[in-house]
Amino acid sequence: MAEPALSIRGLTKVYGNGFHALKGIDLDVQQGDFFALLGPNGAGKSTTLGVVCSLVQKTAGKVSVFGIDIDKDFARAKNNLGVVPQEFNFNQFEKVEDIILAQAGYYGMSHREAKPRAAELLKDLGLWDKRDGSARALSGGMKRRLMIARALIHRPKLLILDEPTAGVDIELRRSMWDYMRRINREEGTTIILTTHYLEEAESLCRNIAIINHGEIVKNTSVRELLGQLNTETFLLDLAEQVSEVPTLDDFQIEKVDSSQLAVSVKRGQRLNDLFSQLSDLGLTVVSMRNRANRLEEMFVSMVEESNAEAAK
Amino acid sequence: MNAMQIAVALWTLVGKEVRRFTRIWPQTLLPPSITMTMYFIIFGNLIGSRIGPMDGYDYMDFIVPGLIMMAVITNSYSNVASSFFSNKFQRSIEEMMVSPMPNWVILAGFILGGMARGLGVGIIVTGVSLFFTRIDVAHPLLTIGVVVLTAALFATGGFINALLGKKFDDISIVPTFVLTPLTYLGGVFYSISLLPDFWQGVSMLNPILYMVNVFRYGFLGVSDIPVGWALAAICAFITVLFAIALWMLERGKGIRG
Ligand SMILES: Nc1ncnc2c1ncn2[C@@H]1O[C@H](COP(=O)(O)OP(=O)(O)OP(=O)(O)O)[C@@H](O)[C@H]1O
Ligand SMILES: [Mg+2]
Numbered sequence: 001m002a003e004p005a006l007s008i009r010g011l012t013k014v015y016g017n018g019f020h021a022l023k024g025i026d027l028d029v030q031q032g033d034f035f036a037l038l039g040p041n042g043a044g045k046s047t048t049l050g051v052v053c054s055l056v057q058k059t060a061g062k063v064s065v066f067g068i069d070i071d072k073d074f075a076r077a078k079n080n081l082g083v084v085p086q087e088f089n090f091n092q093f094e095k096v097e098d099i100i101l102a103q104a105g106y107y108g109m110s111h112r113e114a115k116p117r118a119a120e121l122l123k124d125l126g127l128w129d130k131r132d133g134s135a136r137a138l139s140g141g142m143k144r145r146l147m148i149a150r151a152l153i154h155r156p157k158l159l160i161l162d163e164p165t166a167g168v169d170i171e172l173r174r175s176m177w178d179y180m181r182r183i184n185r186e187e188g189t190t191i192i193l194t195t196h197y198l199e200e201a202e203s204l205c206r207n208i209a210i211i212n213h214g215e216i217v218k219n220t221s222v223r224e225l226l227g228q229l230n231t232e233t234f235l236l237d238l239a240e241q242v243s244e245v246p247t248l249d250d251f252q253i254e255k256v257d258s259s260q261l262a263v264s265v266k267r268g269q270r271l272n273d274l275f276s277q278l279s280d281l282g283l284t285v286v287s288m289r290n291r292a293n294r295l296e297e298m299f300v301s302m303v304e305e306s307n308a309e310a311a312k
Numbered sequence: 313m314n315a316m317q318i319a320v321a322l323w324t325l326v327g328k329e330v331r332r333f334t335r336i337w338p339q340t341l342l343p344p345s346i347t348m349t350m351y352f353i354i355f356g357n358l359i360g361s362r363i364g365p366m367d368g369y370d371y372m373d374f375i376v377p378g379l380i381m382m383a384v385i386t387n388s389y390s391n392v393a394s395s396f397f398s399n400k401f402q403r404s405i406e407e408m409m410v411s412p413m414p415n416w417v418i419l420a421g422f423i424l425g426g427m428a429r430g431l432g433v434g435i436i437v438t439g440v441s442l443f444f445t446r447i448d449v450a451h452p453l454l455t456i457g458v459v460v461l462t463a464a465l466f467a468t469g470g471f472i473n474a475l476l477g478k479k480f481d482d483i484s485i486v487p488t489f490v491l492t493p494l495t496y497l498g499g500v501f502y503s504i505s506l507l508p509d510f511w512q513g514v515s516m517l518n519p520i521l522y523m524v525n526v527f528r529y530g531f532l533g534v535s536d537i538p539v540g541w542a543l544a545a546i547c548a549f550i551t552v553l554f555a556i557a558l559w560m561l562e563r564g565k566g567i568r569g
Contacts, residue, residue: 015569047569053410056569075313075412083410089403098328099407105324106411108317150407 003067004028005158005190006052011061013047013214021047023214024061029207031066031157034184035192036201036222039211040303045194046086048211049160053083065158079107082156084147086163086194092136096127099135100150107154114153121149124179126172141168145176152183159183161193165200177204198296202226210302217306222295229267229298233291236261239284248277262291313412321413322421329425333391333432340391341433344383348437351379352444355501367503369532376441377528378500381462383437385495385520386487388430388463392422392470393483400474405567415561419471419554426467427460434459447531454539455530461546462523466491468553475557475566494520519549 006029013022022044029035037045050056052063054074063070065077090099097118104114122128125145130138138146144164151159161180165173181204183189195201201208202222209219218225241258251274252264263274278285292300313321333340352372360371367374399405408418441447449455469486477483498520504512515521522542529539560566 050569054568055406055409057564075414078410078412081410085403085406087403089406091399091402091404102324102328103407103411106321106408106413108313108320108412110320 002031003064005031005033005066006192007062007064007067008048008052009062011048011051011063012059013044013051013056014059021214022051022059022061025211025214025216027209027216027219029158029190029192031190032184032188033190033192033207034180034205035190036205036208037192037194037211038198038201038208038299039194043211044214045211046162047214049083049162049192049194053081053160054078055083055085079154080157082151082154082159084144084151084159084161084164086166088143088147090135090143090146090150093134095132096135096138096146097122097131099146100153103150104153109154117153117155118149121152125149126175141172144168148176155187156189158190158192161191163194163196165195165197173200180204198299199293202293202295210299212303212306213310215306218302225298226294229294231264231266232294232297234263234265235289235291236263236278236285237287239286240282242283246278246281246283248274251277313414318414318417321411322417322424325408325413325418325421326424326428329391329395329422330428332395333425333429340387340429341436344387344433345436345440348379348383349440351375352441356444367505367534369534370445372445373532374503374528375501376438376445376447377531378498378524380434380437380441381459381524381527382495382500384430384434384459384463385466385523386491387433388426389466389470389473389491390483390487391429392426392467393473393477393487395425396422396471396474397477397480397483400477400567401480409567416558419468419557419561422471423464423467423554426470427463430463430467431459434463449531450533451530455527458523458526458530458543458546461543461550462527465546465550465553468550468557471557472553472560475560477566491520494518495524497521498524500524519545522546 006027008025008027011022011025012020014020025044025048027048037048039045047056051058052065052070054070066080068077068080070077094102100118100121101111101114104118105111109117119128122131125148127138127142127145127149130142135143135146144167148161148164165176168176177200180191184191193201193205205222207219207221208225210217235256238259238261242255242261243258245253245255245261247253250269254262256262265271265274275285291297356372356375360375363371365371396405438447473483473486497515498518499515504515504521507515522537522545525537526539526542528534
């Protein structure tokens, strides 16, 4: 099998103030994968990605990018990496296009090669009209797209995106998803992203890892993870007002408010049974939706489990 | 990276540095030009005519090399200090850190940028001085050599300052409390032969004295100190500071969590 795009072994990070941000992480991301690194705030996602792209000094462990050990030849490893960090990190006073062209220069790309590539990316990411303005004048979502264009200028084989869609509106988010899918599929770019929108991970990614308190608590495929989902919670809006919670055979039910019920449906149970029982009680369901995105439900239960484990 | 790619990266960084200080020229090029013009008018012209000759030279001719040197020193230093610090502050230094560009190229890029500003201001000040006096240069090569080396030395110092600095104030401390006094006491305005023996001895500990003196020697052909040794000392200082700055960069001091 081909070398993994990213391979991490025993990665440990202790920050200067003595804080153990990473406690020996192992992680593999295969070439061509679309991978999500998930976890609550402060879990260690940015720290992990920071080590990979040289923004954070690791304390111990091994990291290789396409089989290149970063301790042996970081420069060659970096050539394969494109990075979109969580925080804006460009000079706000520079022109949009200049920021991208300078980045190309740092990779050793000649101006002649960089100029058309920059134009292509600026157009793809909807920044072409803004290219001559200073970066300060961009909106938050545009700044994030600027960082994506900058990260792709040297055609990296591995793209690392730390919360790429934070602060991006819904329509734009969809178009960014399409763009990321396209470069993953057509150009074979391996993509690793972190996000707090589980819907995003579910719709984009094939594999995920969940990290909490500096440890990997789960590393699996999205499909398998969703397969483990035993219970789904649905919210039902009723035409009538109910004063007390109706009792149903086999279904766990809660009242959210006088006209909304939350019903837990276990795997194997049929929604038909639920509805027929409700209509027997004279209740009319007008609309229904999942309480949470399915992956989100899974995620919450896993993080809670790992927090409980840590509290022991 | 191969040699060609390294050249591209270095050129990109130097170009960016030069564009930065030329874009904000009212903050970078104009003030030193005005200050130095004031020095020429007040000390050189008005007061200088009453002072009489210094070390056998017209007072104006005596202070011109010192003032040029002073402009070169402060501008090389503060260009790198403020540019690198603001890169750190805005985190745009990360653009360089994630790239395969070696640390020595990053360091060299900022130093060359600082030298460009220092020497640029030096040329402007020289131009201004031509309104007040005629400049004859006794040893042109030496003059250029020493001013270039001095610019490199202080640009490197500015880099270290910016790496260590945690807030904007930290990058003005050294120029205000160290560089300015040392330059004023480094024989810009007087020959140390005017001082009592004790203070002459103390002055000899001031590295800037040597640079100013060698530079003045380049112009006038006279110096209080051995020129060859002074040049060697400047080169040694540059090597040591460059090595320290590079070591700090490799360790990620002040830039990497
Ligand atoms: N420079 C630093 N010094 C000390 N502690 C730090 C530093 N940077 C991060 N940390 C700590 O390390 C832990 C992990 O931080 P990290 O930024 O990796 O989290 P994250 O998973 O990316 O969170 P978020 O979802 O909020 O971005 C946090 O507890 C954070 O406070
Ligand atoms: Mg983060």
